[in-house]
Amino acid sequence: MTSASLVNGRFANNISLDNRGLAYGDGLFETILVRKGSALWLDEHLQRLAQDARRLRIPCDTDVLAGDCSRLLANLGANDAILKIVLTRGTVSRGYSPLAAASDRIVSLSSVVPASLRYWQQGVALGLCQTRLARQPQLAGIKHLNRLEQVLAAGEMQRRGFDEGLVLDETGKIIEATRSNVFMAVAGSLVSPSLNDCGVNGIMRQQILAAAERLGLRLKVGVVEMSALRNADEVFICNSVIGIWPVIKIECMHKAIGPMCRQLQREFESHFYA
Template identity: 45%
Template structure:
């Protein structure tokens, strides 16, 4: 596995690193194809917002330059970019002279079944709820324990993803995906100001849909609305779009809007 720390080939990280101790940092999971990071501009925008909110003193031009060089070496696969606040003394207070650590890990692209995209997937209804923290909502920060607990709820390969709700029971996202509903021609996705991850593929789909003149709604989604949906699909930056075929007692067809968006986005991951 290809591994860099601060622009150099390395694997060892200090036991005093705040990313390890507190989850004090951010990450991006980036599809790399033909030596190029896909959706780079959108990853950069989310990273900029995370760096601003966490007050991480890091040169993002340097980070991007390292990512481009790393991707050229990786060729095809997945680059996981992590920024931690670096080493620190015991205690929560961040040090004023923190030296942000820049980590890049390369791995092969995940071998998702083709049928996930073509035929659709079944969702597992997770019991784990997402806590509300507006200061962190939308960010891809290093504390993913809610997702770890949710993913541990099922082992049956019949379920490709899990549905996650907030503490009030509203639909938010998948364990590693964002979720969309289609109802009466409207494209609906959850509002993420309290919790959840603002995915880069979600942002791309919202922009493409608006460019097509489709009605796009970002709002709270109550659990009961699943029964009223005409189509449901998932998205992330590695696999694009998966239609959702069913969950518990619910079933949906692979609809025309899902197929249309799949066609528009396929070149982002494969070209």
């Protein structure tokens, strides 16, 4: 299959030049793994989208969006795919002011390059991005369409031949990777950076935090300095398409694949590789 898209419920491959997503990045998106015809954590993605939309005051009807998703998935059969939802604040009026409450929804299904089982099993090497994330509490955690920092950071990694890279905030704290969240095992605790000032609060991150609680792991979500990374026994990254990848190297710093990462991978393995 190639791809199919619904724009406000109609099949289309393009969108008006007046769309505020194009004009200002004024919108949100979700990227959802579809395995054997079924969208993984669709409700969680829609709830996150609705929550982020409330913060940006963009109207969001999750029932209508779920209906769009069902229509596209109905033709997929038991295949794998990527489902992408984009919700923008409708069309440009004059300038930045949102004026009337409106939104456009774009739901697309596209063929999937299978997530790397090799990385899941054997781990991945990360670079350290020079690009820093700006601190913006009003947008922190939100999966919005203003992603130039990620484009710059990912471009760095691409030029240096890394598949993924760690990104710090302007003060040097560890926040996330360019398209994934980061976890560490430090002195027996599962540690993850807080996302109060920047970063995207990924669905896979949320699933791991919930699993950690379920499994009785000691959990610390807070400020993570580079020293914590150096002291970490394990490092791993996650997102809702790749699942969990152990990190075996950050620049020249080697890390072992450890029991905490493997335990969490086992919790989610069936979703990604059954």
